[in-house]
Structure formats: structure tokens, C-alpha cells
Amino acid sequence: MRTLRTAVPVLALAALAAAGCFLISGQFVVNHALPTPLTVVSGATLAGTDVDLNTSSSYTDHKDKLKRVEDLALTGDFHNNTPTAATVDVWLVKSAALNLSLAQVQAQGTRLWGPLTVAGNTTESVDWDRSAKLFVGRQALIDEIQGDGHFSLYVIAGGSFNLTLTDGMVIAVIGAAN
Amino acid sequence: MRRILGLTLAAMALSAGTAVAGGVSVGAFGGMSLPIVQEDQGNGSLYGVRVPVQIVPLARVEGFWSTSALGDKTVDVGGISQTRTGSDVTTFGVNGILTMGGFYPFAGIGSAKFKRDGVEDTFTSYHFGLGFNIPLAPKFSVDLRGELQAAVKDGTSRKMGNLTLGVSYDILTMP
Numbered sequence: 001m002r003t004l005r006t007a008v009p010v011l012a013l014a015a016l017a018a019a020g021c022f023l024i025s026g027q028f029v030v031n032h033a034l035p036t037p038l039t040v041v042s043g044a045t046l047a048g049t050d051v052d053l054n055t056s057s058s059y060t061d062h063k064d065k066l067k068r069v070e071d072l073a074l075t076g077d078f079h080n081n082t083p084t085a086a087t088v089d090v091w092l093v094k095s096a097a098l099n100l101s102l103a104q105v106q107a108q109g110t111r112l113w114g115p116l117t118v119a120g121n122t123t124e125s126v127d128w129d130r131s132a133k134l135f136v137g138r139q140a141l142i143d144e145i146q147g148d149g150h151f152s153l154y155v156i157a158g159g160s161f162n163l164t165l166t167d168g169m170v171i172a173v174i175g176a177a178n
Numbered sequence: 179m180r181r182i183l184g185l186t187l188a189a190m191a192l193s194a195g196t197a198v199a200g201g202v203s204v205g206a207f208g209g210m211s212l213p214i215v216q217e218d219q220g221n222g223s224l225y226g227v228r229v230p231v232q233i234v235p236l237a238r239v240e241g242f243w244s245t246s247a248l249g250d251k252t253v254d255v256g257g258i259s260q261t262r263t264g265s266d267v268t269t270f271g272v273n274g275i276l277t278m279g280g281f282y283p284f285a286g287i288g289s290a291k292f293k294r295d296g297v298e299d300t301f302t303s304y305h306f307g308l309g310f311n312i313p314l315a316p317k318f319s320v321d322l323r324g325e326l327q328a329a330v331k332d333g334t335s336r337k338m339g340n341l342t343l344g345v346s347y348d349i350l351t352m353p
Contacts, residue, residue, distance in 0.1 A: 024336040026215030034255035067334035071218060076261055110293055127263045132296025167258050173218045175334035 025177035027070055028071030030059040030145075034076070040155045041162045047103060048098040051148035052168055054178050062176035069142040070175050073131040076168035077138040078155075086157040089114030096152045105154045110140035112153070118163070122174070128171065145172055200232025201351040207321065207344025211246040211267070214326075214337040219264050224340055230275070239273040242288070246338075265292040267338075269303050269327070282309050283308070290329040292336065299339025301329035303334065317348040 032051050040047050053059040062118040080086045091105050100108065113134050118124045126134070135141075144151045155165055188197055208225035226244025233239060248264030271288015291305035307325030323341040 010347075023328065023335075023337070024332060025337070029217045029253050029255065031255035033258075039316055068332040070299070070336075071262070071294075073260070075258075116352070129295040132294070136294060158317045169255055169258060171255060171260065175332070177334040177338075 007018065007055075025067070025175065027173050027175055028058050028062050028124065029076055030056050030062075030172045030174055031054055032170045034153070034165065034170065035113065036076075036091050036166050036168060037163040038155070038168055040165070041083075041093075042102075042157075042160045045099045046154050046156060048100060048105075048152040048154045049154065049168075050096060050098060050152055051150070052096075053145065056101070059145075059149060062164075062174060065176040065178055066146060066174050067177050068175040069145050069172055071171075071172040071173035072135055072138060072141055073128045074134075074153075074168070075126055075128055075131050077123050077125050077166040077173065078116060078118050079123040079164045079166065081162040081164060082121055082160070083120040084159075085120055086118045086161050086163060087114070088118055088155060088163060090114040090155045091154045091156060092144065093154065094140075094144060094150045095149050098152055100154070102156065109154065110137045112137040112140055118131065141172070181194075190229075192305055200238075201348055202232070202346045203230045203346045205230065205321065205344050206229075207244075207323070207342040209323075209342030211248060211327075211337040212264065212341070214247060217253060217334055218251050218262050219336075220251045222246050222248035222264055222308060222340060226269075226342075227343070228269075228273075228292055228346075232277070232345065234294035236277055238282075240273045241271075242273060242286075243270045246340075248338075253343060258312075263294055265294040267292050267329075269329075271303060271305070273305060275309070277311075280310050280312065282311065283307070284309060284323075290327070292329070299331065301331045303330045304330060312344075318349070319346050320344070321346060 034049050091109040092112040093109040185298045205228045211224040212221050213219040224246035228232040228240045228242040230238045231239035246267045269290040271286050271307050273284045273286030275282050275284040286305040289305040290301045292299045305327050309323040312320045321344040323342045328335040
């Protein structure tokens, strides 16, 4: 009986010990605003955009305690400036190189997100929920967030394209603990 | 995690066999789940079922299953509001309970699955709390519980404060 009486507190302490310092932890939203409007046009070189999460205080405050990346989003309004439907993808380049050709983006980068179909001369608004379902290279972005937090993104589409991204945002939810 | 759960469930089954001096109840509960230090989840509802087994006069074990729908969270990012739909959380596991009159402390372990658009993740779930039992009739009682749930993975956790009200019915009582 005495053993059983102490079982629950002992179990509780054991669980606490097994879980480490999990009580001093939380989930924090990190965001990076992309240039707005961001117009990308097919050509010899593409306009990549620099993303440096170290400019986000939420990221720098928790970077050394970062344990995992729990959620990701790339939000904004994608407008197709041509009359032909566009299938939009976003690629991530770890080196943060800008002004790469399409071949270089595909050789050096990882397809991160897409496809998003945007009909001719229309706008597709992508919110957090919709965006979360469009990730195809989630691990590449997780690696960057857990790495130096500095990379470049390329918004591209098949064939000839002319797109404008307004209010673009990279959002990540990070789990941090002491 | 599966090994711990398996051992605990086996122990529970064995203890039930040796504990006919106690009893078995079934219960249902509902309440609120309040995320703690989670910038991407809002308050939500919670409900579930539990099967407490009285193994000796001062100790109970109970298996439980619960589901909660955490609330949406709108965050202002760079001057633009973005709303994320809250996760649906399904948890099952086992609690150990010390029965000391009306009040009782409990602790438990289980598995919690968080699911929302584009994200599905399973965590080891730890539970600590305090309950209060009010007998209503010979076989019926009401339970009020406050609980800290910590869903742990990769050295961090999603924490929730759960407040529930439940009813239990004794299906087997032994002297």
C-alpha cells in the first residue's frame, strides 16, 4: 500500500525528468516580409529575393534554443500579369545567390512550394492554411531555419511568365526550449 | 514510447485482474483546452472518455481517449493579419491516480496527435493534474479536473491547460 501511495508522485517526477526542461518551452511565430510588390519575369536571369531570418527579433531571440520547426507558410497575393494561366512554384537556394538563370536555380536549389495555378490576369490569394498544404520541400526550409537562416527564394512558372507577388511573407513556427 | 504504453497497459490489465477488491467505471468528460505559450494556437474545446479501474483503496489507473479542437489564431505579421486554423488533437494514454477522499492528484503518459492543414505530428504526452470527485448517487459521480498536458517531441513541448467536467458510472464494484 505504501508503495502504491508513492507511485503516482514518483511517476510524475520520473515523467518530468524524462521530459527534461520541457516546461520552459514554447512555440513562437517567426516571419519575414518579402519585398512588395515583387514582380518576377521570365528571362535570362530571374529576380530572386533575399531572405535573412536574422532580421527577425523573434528568430534571433530563440535561435540558440531552437529545437524544431513546427509549421511553415509562404503567403501573399499572386497575380498573373499575362493572359495565359501560370503554374507557380517557389524554389529555395541555400547559398542565397540572386539573379540566377532558371537552369542554375534548378541545379543549385530545391523546389520548396507549389504548384499554384493562377489563371490569366487573375490573382490567387494564398493564406496560411492554403500555403501549408503547398509545401513539397519542407525539409529544405527547416534545414535553413535550423542553420544560418539566410537563403534566397525564386518565384517561377513554366514557360514564359510575368507574375507579381504582393504582401508576400515567409512564416515559420519554431519550438524553442531552454 | 510504444514500449512504455504497452507495459503500462499490460500492468493495468494485470492489476485489474488482481484488483477485484476495487471496481471498474466508465466516464465521459468535456471542457476547455487552453494552449500555453503557443503563438499559433487558440483556446478550444475538449471531450473524451475514460475507464478508471480501482486497483486498491488508494490507487486507480485509468485509460483515456480525448479529442480537442484548438482555436484559430490570428497573428499580425509585418502589419498583415494572418490566421492559422487551430490543430485537432487526439490523445490516448493511461493515468495513475491517488484517491484521497474527494481530491486526487494524478499523472499519466500517452500519445498525442496534432493535425491541421499541411501538418500532422505525433508527440509523447505527459499529464499532471488535480481532480475533485463528487458522488451523486450510489453508482454515479462527477469529476472536476485541472490538468497540465505537455506534448513532448525533440526536446520541446506543446503545453495545454485542460479544464474538464466529467461523469462516471461504476459498472463493476467489489467490496
